[in-house]
Amino acid sequence: MKYPILRIAEDGSVPSKRLRVQKKTRAFSCTLLRSVCWPSYKSGTGKSFTATLRPIFLDYCGTESEHRAFTANLRTGRVASLDGDRTHIELLRSDPYVYAPPQRCEAGIRQIVYxxxxxxxxxxxxNSETIAVVVMPPAALLNSVTPAELGAVSAALKLTNAAIDQERARIEAENVKRASSEDWYSRRPLAMPERLTLDIEALCYWALVARELSVRLDARTRFPIPQTPEFRALLLQTLYGLRLLALTDGNPLEALQAPGSYFYGRSSGGGLAVHGPGEWRANDDCGYLAPVALHIEQAKLGELLAELAKDYFNV
Known part of the structure; x- marks a missing residue:
């Protein structure tokens, strides 16, 4: 597994946009474990190999001396270059980043900035009229999913597949009618929606993210959010279905998204980009689950919660 290196030149220089090789100078370095960017919320600069990323979350590690020097320079706003690439990472001093208390690890000291x-x-x-929140729980929290939470998402999946089965039956009947049409174009069969298949890990992920997102939304909105496992599962499924969430590629629950056309797989919340250790067809998540982000207006969230509450409580 290749672990990328972040380097900050002592003189503050960054690799040339024309040359991949940085000029020889003393540098402070640490190992990158995870960087999460949300371009539609906090954009960087540049494109492709010359991009400067401004992450919303950064996790790196190094020896005590490496950590001390690298962090001190990062706090001043100096740009860190990503080893083997012309991509840079910059934490603006004007942004209210929090440097979590350093933790000891096998490599020395681990630092999280967010x-x-x-x-x-x-x-x-x-009191803001817009809400922005990101959920990226550690994988260890999957063990905290309760039987009630797992049962709630399992029931939601069962109801969803029941609705899909009804739609498949309707389409099958429609295709029988279309087959007898004299118009060749009208004889083309309609596509059948696929039933959803989620393994136990995906169901636990659904339950955990639903809990974490609901609790954080409840702390940010003026509208009440029922904190029952069933409503949490319904809320997260609805946000996926309406394509309001920003996701990374290969999210465990991307099947819950309503199919799009040209922009299939994308959402109105944009996308999240994760940089970290990896090789071809192999990545190290460093103990994190796939992140989910939501950026929504208070009024729109209130309308959504009101509609869901009517369905949930049969009002």
Whole structure:
């Protein structure tokens, strides 16, 4: 597994946009474990190999001396170059990044840097007319999923497949009628929707993310959110279905998204980009689950919650 190296030149220089090789100079370096970017929320600069990323979350490690020097320079706003690439990472001093208390690990010291407005359970400012939140729980929390939470998402999946079966029956009957049409174009059969198949890990991911997202939304919105496992599962499924979530490629629940056309697989929330250790067809998630992000207006969220509450409570 290849672990990329972040380097900050002592003189503050960055690799040339024309040359891949950085000029020889003393540098401070650490190993990149995970960087999460949300371009539609916090955009960087440049394109392709010359991009400067401004991540919303950064996780790196190094020896005590490496960590101390690298972090001190990163705090000043200096740009870190990604080893073997012309991509850079920059944490603007004007942004309210939080440097979590360093933790000891096998490599030495591990450091996490993040934007509290997105990740904190209970943010300081909650009077904004827009809500932005990111959920990226550690994989170890999958063990905290309760039988009630797992049962709620399993029931939601069962109901969804029952609705798909009804739609498949309707389409099958329609295709029988179309087959007898004299118009060759009208004889073409309609496509059948596929039933959803989720393994136990995906179901646990659904239950965990539903819990974490609901709790964080409840702390950020002025509208009440029922904190029952069933409503949480329904809320997350609806956000997926309406394509309001920003996701990474290969999200375990991307099958819950309503099919699109040209933009299939994308959502109105944009996408999340994760950089970290990896090789061809192999990646190290460094203990994190796939992140999910939501950026929505308070009023729109209120309308959505009201509609879901009517269905949930049969009002």
């Amino acid at each position: 934007l509290p407005e997105l990740f904190d359970l209970d943010p300081k400012q909650t």
